[in-house]
Amino acid sequence: MSSLSALSSPPFVAVEGVINVRTIGGYRTDASHIVNPKLVFRSGEVSGITETGKQQLVALGIHRVFDMRTNLEINSYKTPSPNIPGVEFVPVPVGKEDPWEAGSIEKRLKHFQENELEAFVKDAQETLEIGAPAFEAIFRHFLERPSEPCLFNCTAGKDRTGLVAALILMLIGVDDADIKKDYALTTVGLEPEHEKLALRLQNIPVFRDNWKGATNMGSSKEESMAAILAMIREKYGGAAGYLTAFTRLEEKDLDVIRSNLLTEA
Template sequence: MELDPLDPTYVNERLSQPPFITVPGVVNVRDLGLYPSETFPDSVIRPGFVFRSGEISSITEDGKATLRELGVTTVYDLRSDTEIQRYETPSPDIDGVDIVRLPVFKTEDYSPEMMAKRFELYASGKTEAFMELYSQILDNGGPAFGTILRHVRDRPNEAIIFHCTAGKDRTGVAAALLLKIAGVSDDSIAEDYALTRVGREPARQMVMARLAQMPMFASNTEAALNMFTCRHETMLAFLSLLRDRYGGVEEYISTFAGLSPHDIQQIRTNLLISNENSHIDVSS
């Protein structure tokens, strides 16, 4: 079954390979570097610059040291105040690293009515339901994504990591925008998205325990398990949505994040390096 637990041996082996990075206390940490650009031949995403992950609230002291060793200067947290309060997962203090809160959704977006609708969409596990969710993320996330993009534009020597709770949906949208700016192919972006299925597996019991506290999931295990879906075709559908409804990545960033074509070009320049022999295998 698609959502049965993954084999632990496979998970441990996969997590020990790129693009996964081991940061003690944090799950689903990946380097977005080395993905090849389809649009700009012989160029790849610069490694060691942009990382994605699940929430970092449980990071250990060794994990904090690892972030510093990676050169991370800023953590961008896409979670809402409501999530942090509900799960009691405040951002940690990390010496030498700034924690910047960038909630995609405002407090009012977490009304009982809005939450019931959002969870209903998640619980369905259907691609069209996720497209409605991801459209909500795009409609609300422009300011947050714009802040991340401005960091890439202005501070190319200061590595970042961005995350939401699972590192799947809001984080996946942010990663897709960055990769698309750099001309990475849809298939490669979809493969990156699908890796969260492995990256999130160590937190499976914790996630299920959290969901069990919510009435609609407590009595519906299948709906809860659908929260783990990270299908390749879901991201492909999202990228089509980005093109068809929002005019593509550059038009979206211009309209929702307020960045100019010159800004986008500078972001692209800072993301890419020339290295025709570099590649990353995300399919093994």
Template sequence: MVSVLGALDADLVQRILNSPPFHSVDGVINFRDLGSSSGAITPGILFRSGELTRLSQRGKDELKALGVATVFDLRSQSEITKYSSATPEIDGVRFVHVPVSDKDEYDPMALAARVTRFETDEKEAFATLYSNILESGARAYETILKHIRDKPGEACLVHCTAGKDRTGMFAAIVQLLLGATDDAVIQDYYLTTFGLQPALPHLVARFQREALYQKNKAGFEIMASAKKETMHASLEMIRTKYGGAEAYIKQCTTLTDADIAQIRKNLAADPVAKY
């Protein structure tokens, strides 16, 4: 991971992090507005990020200034406990725990344990991982989508540990549902490459006591990557396995055509967009 950290020009990283869709929320990594990313979603309604564990008072104020009223946490409880990474309370903000899985299978250490799959066929391994996340995370994603359906105009934040895999698949489904182009979805995913840069030293410090990290540092680099071709393969997987984002929602959740229409109405940047 250290080589990943050093691979990007520091000035370039800073320019990107200081520009939309990124927002500065002190103590939070990879925080950005999905509306500014895709062009299909109204800005200021749906945000994504990494964990809020290190959120400062200034960060709390910045989060509230963005209008965020509800925060959805996709991490497992055992993951939160293991890393002592509970989210701090914020007056006026509701926190909803919606784990993609009750197991540890999607926390960073568990992902790294499967790194041999990535070394032989990285794109296919990520596509398989993301397919599994879509299956196990359907109930969590449904909860968030119902909130969007029922709370028009109310800003919410969706996060996991790094804001890359579990959050990234939710972001992809929502953007596709709202008619975003593949290029827009892929670019949004790729931005995590920059969003994670400030956090890499912290993540290394967290994991370097783990024997798995010592034995397979290269695996952590793969785990931290957010390559465009990875999301391209994942979009192909969504269409091949489900028939698209809308079909995924219909197959894997209880949401109806009317629900989907309301979600689109509440999020759409273009009120007359055709889907």
């Protein structure tokens, strides 16, 4: 299947002006249940949405969007959240406010160049531990608004977004093969905007000067997610262990969330 055909097929959905938009539903958890495909959506930044895209977003039933970008990202790229009547944008920033401080980002890029898998795991663990309040806000939506579809996004809809999606799917019992597949679909989802995103990074000297590391950091391979899932199990005992340790959610809440996100196959 071509990338164009894939983007026109589930789990991708059309929201004009927004990149990498798809449901994380449809995956089986057992013989009789799947993740409800009408409740949880993921994407890249929503700031470029068109008037047609706004109508498409609302038609999906989405009235709440969780934006994981930092203020620095939003201000640097001049990409504030749009105004869409009936849609609430909830800022849940995940990341250091100055992630591009020259020495820090250069060190990260060199790590991605020298040991890509190790770098992905390190970044994921840091994100989980500094981003717990944001993750709690998103999961609490599933607890408190079970019938209201929502969307969560970061800039490209790859790593922070991918980590939330992985936690959701892991929590409700989706097979690792499908979680890895969901992450790798970002390669398809970003293809139409790949050149634009690359140019954005090439305008930042530290990325331009460490392009191999930047390229590795921008990938979305199944083996990267496999390593992250292994880390989540080893460090936290799985998604439930992470959520009960780093958020105020309790096991009884997670049971309700599991039930809320499933539907009969």
